[in-house]
Amino acid sequence: MPLTLGVRLDGRAPRRWHLRLLEALAAPGRDLCVARAPGPGALPGNAGLLFAVEARLRRLPGDGPAAPVPLSAFAAYPDLDAAGLVLDLCGDVAPAPGRRVWRLTFDGACGEAGLLAALLAGRTPVAALLEGERVVAAGRLGTESLTVMRTAFEDGLIRTVDLVRAALAGDESGAPGLGPEAFLPPAPAGLSVTAIGLRAGTMLARTVAARLHRLGYRTPHWRVGWRHLAGPDVIDLRRLPSQGWHDLPDDGLRFYADPFPIVHAGRTILFVEEYPHATGRGVISAVAFGPDGPEGVPVPVLEEPHHLSYPFVFERDGAHWMIPESGAAGTIDLYRATAFPGGWVKTATLVADVTASDATLLEQAGRWWLFATVRDRGLDLPDRAARGAYSDALHLWSAPDFRGPWTPHPRNPVLVDFAAARPAGRIVARDGALIRPVQDCRRGYGEALSLARIDRLDAQGYAQTVETTLRAGPGFPGSRLHTLNRTEAFEFIDGSGSAPRFRRRGSSSKSG
Missing domain, CATH: 2.115.10.20 (Glycosyl hydrolase domain; family 43)
Incomplete structure (x- = not known):
């Protein structure tokens, strides 16, 4: 029987990486559906302002993995109904008879805010897929852009797609999960408007210092x-x-x-x-x-x-x-x-x-x-976009x-x-x-x-x-x-x- 795979995303902030995730999960024998109601775990409002400022200063393209897309971009996918497995990107889906739930966390927190909070705290984010208390897959996400949060954020989103795809391949073949439980952090980092502002100032100072160092x-x-x-x-x-x-x-x-x-x-x-x-x-x-x-x-x-x-x-x-x-x-x-x-x-x-x-x-x-x-x-991205x-x-x-x-x-x-x-x-x-x-x-x-x-x-x-x-x-x-x-x-x-x-x-x- 085909597997009905559902993806729960926050309908207030659909992004290009969600489309990339659905494309990566598409395969013969899988039926995809989407839950697109508003959900928890969204980024604070000034995160978008931080990303916009970075894009202006660094001349970054505006259509990378974190770029917003209209909900109509998901029109080809039916609403989530009787999915046998739900990939929960928000943290608000409960298991039900005949339905498994994989909850995506970043440093222990559900939603994209957890990923940005870890990056702003100067940590290497840990992405994990959890089925109840069981670790299905986990991995430390990397970026070569330690001072540009939008690029680092998008790097993490891209690798999360790989993590989910590999975990699903292992689940269907009966192979063990990707990554050890030792990856899991002790506690999630908090994310606030103030934290974003302070971190932005610190990153700007470090960028200036690095440029001055490179002069000599x-x-x-x-x-x-x-x-x-x-x-x-x-x-x-x-x-x-x-x-x-x-x-x-x-x-x-x-x-x-x-x-x-x-x-x-x-x-x-x-x-x-x-x-x-x-x-x-x-x-x-x-x-x-x-x-x-x-x-x-x-x-x-x-x-x-x-x-x-x-x-x-x-x-x-x-x-x-x-x-x-x-x-x-x-x-x-x-x-x-x-x-x-x-x-x-x-x-x-x-x-x-x-x-x-x-x-x-x-x-x-x-x-x-x-x-x-x-x-x-494999991403259809413009030049200078995070890959x-x-x-x-x-x-x-x-x-x-x-x-x-x-x-x-x-x-x-x-x-x-x-x-x-x-x-x-x-x-x-x-x-x-x-x-x-x-x-x-x-x-x-x-x-x-x-x-x-x-x-x-x-x-x-x-x-x-x-x-x-x-x-x-x-x-x-x-x-x-x-x-x-x-x-x-x-x-x-x-x-x-x-x-x-x-x-x-x-x-x-x-x-x-």
Whole structure:
């Protein structure tokens, strides 16, 4: 029998994201209906004023996911009547015989006000679907726009659609819910007219301060750290050693990030993203390491018209291969070296029409898995509109061979977590477990690096447990920590700080 799925929305504030949600839930065997009476959980009136001011100052389009739409836009959907499952976006639908209810909350509060309250409080919002006391699905919603509330709000709405869609797919297949109960916050944040005004003033002051800082400094300015490896590595230690780190020097006009080493002819060859500040477009560069460290400076080995980073390099079938991040091109591409460490030639597009970050391969039990975080490309949105975060939605693909064909996981995104979705280096085996380095972006992109144990990886689902979180400190000063990789001889990390725009001749970026 077809499933009748109802969506309860606030008829006083229908938005474009509600239409996107209904489009995402449409599928053969599902009948959709809508309850559109006025409901609780609406935003205060001056929230719209805040969004309008931000849109004017930032030149944001007016037809993003939070844009209002007329109720007539839902005319194709019948009124909610005998739905077998109701997605309650307001928090006022009661269960009834033959009817289940999934209540959507943001940081424990029903309605869109809960999402905005969490953002204004400076928290990473937790979206949860609850059936009674049972957590059906939960996830930490991300945004790269920490100071523009309308963009952050819309990023959260976009990812909420993904969360609901993946939860429904799991419910129909009998798979467990998306996200652990540990995501759930202790108490909802309050939202008032005064709070919106105060937060708006704080954000304006921070925006001005950040712009003034950028006048004198290039920020962020990533740097690669390396150390000789003669004992336990970071994964075994579960901490950053306080000594032994060296910087890979740069000239201040460019930075190096995303270190990926590989051993060739007995030597470590390090691949990095090289980012010249003048061009604003990353290329892939490489440098050989001898017994005492780098032998020269990184030299570009792969350039494209679009930005490249995260050079996931590996050896297989007598050849060297690389999957660099190419999200700006909307693809995940495979390259082969014809004159290693250079001569890279594109051999295949593994996944098309996707804005993917930090694609990472894993071969497990005779099958290949591809991990990446994905930003929404399916929304019909204008330029500069919010399209969801880059770092909070983990997607998986699997294939019999690393060259493909790649099949998307039926429950993508398999994880929504701004604290632990985005890859941060190669997945390694330790003591019978698979450890996945991940980025914790709750305090900003790449602010911390965590080690997550993979608990489940199969065609029905994915689960992981974060065991350790590492941050920059005395051993490797800076404001962020971002990537972790190693060979037998060397271990590599990267972190971020600022580089002066005007430097004395002969000065060095090396910090020891």
